[in-house]
Amino acid sequence: MKTLSIAPFSSGRGGCMIAALLLPMTLSAADNRITPDIESVEVMHKGEPITIERGHDRDATLPEMYQKTDRGCPPFCVQPMVVVPGVETIGEIDMLGYLQRVSQGDEQVLVVDSRTPDWVMQGTIPGAVNIPWNKINHEGGKTFEVPSAADSLVRILSDDFGAKQNPQTKSWSFENAKTLVFFCNGIWCPQSSINIKTLHAIGYPVEKMKWYRGGMQDWFSVGLTTVEPD
Template sequence: MTDAFMPRLPRRETVDRVPRPVDGEPGRFSVDATWGVIQPLHLPGGVVTVGELEVIEHLRHGGRVVDCRHQEYVDEGTIPTATAVPHERIVADLAPPDGPLPIVLFCNGPQCTATPKAVAALLDAGWSPATLRYYRGGMHDWVTLGLPVARADG
């Protein structure tokens, strides 16, 4: 939540929800800081929040990662091996974990509401908080830290 104490930049008419590479400047990205609503670090319900190192370790152990964004954003790139399940379809389309590892869910970043909505829907549907992890940094932090991005199959 922002207020007069912590005002944010006014929203641009057209926003980029994912950082964009700057042409001719490898490793440099343009970030649009005018969209979204800053999300809490810890979601209600007891789901553990993870950072990039935990996501990488999760992937190394064969853990599932779910991209909760709309397909138009997934098509621009996602975390390698991620499965795309839009947050509105998460309860209907996401199968529970088939092993001991939880499922890591993410979206566009700290100002995106898709993953918090998906987590809330799964908890409301009876999922245990222990079966889920929240990667709050999402594609925003993943990209700006120079981590690999996979293109959606098409």
């Protein structure tokens, strides 16, 4: 398992330049905490402990794939702040809380990286499980429409999400279903939001779905640790 720690992007212009001049030029671990009260967070990723912290390289920038500002819409449109009424939109500190719960053995929480494997290979959030969005939304890659439940969605609901299907009526029970924390590439990425809409359409409780809207774009932007698959 390879760990990465990438410092926040700085444009070096305007207010960012002024802020840089007011800050110390040399950083120690204590100088770049996650919050004033949190220096780092230890989580488990595929059975290995990973320490999530912020980078300390003042000259680091965003990875090239996250530097683009124009990607073409559709499909890469700016996502709304609320993806589905009742589904909570969360930030980095909330995400760290859910990752800690998973690492401490809470089997009722699952953090889901909705991106396809080619993106995940470039780095993901420690503690997340990759369930590619097109395993839930087969037609989404072409039409970005919410499809009917396909065979893989039925398997994922049962095996990964903890839902139960009545074999006679084909209806779903979500009484013991997990709380799902979805993310993808960021506010321009529709993959996780489409998954949430699909699950909502088949009755997954809104209170059991969370959405990290900022995704990998924001995670990298604040310099938080990522992991790459072996």
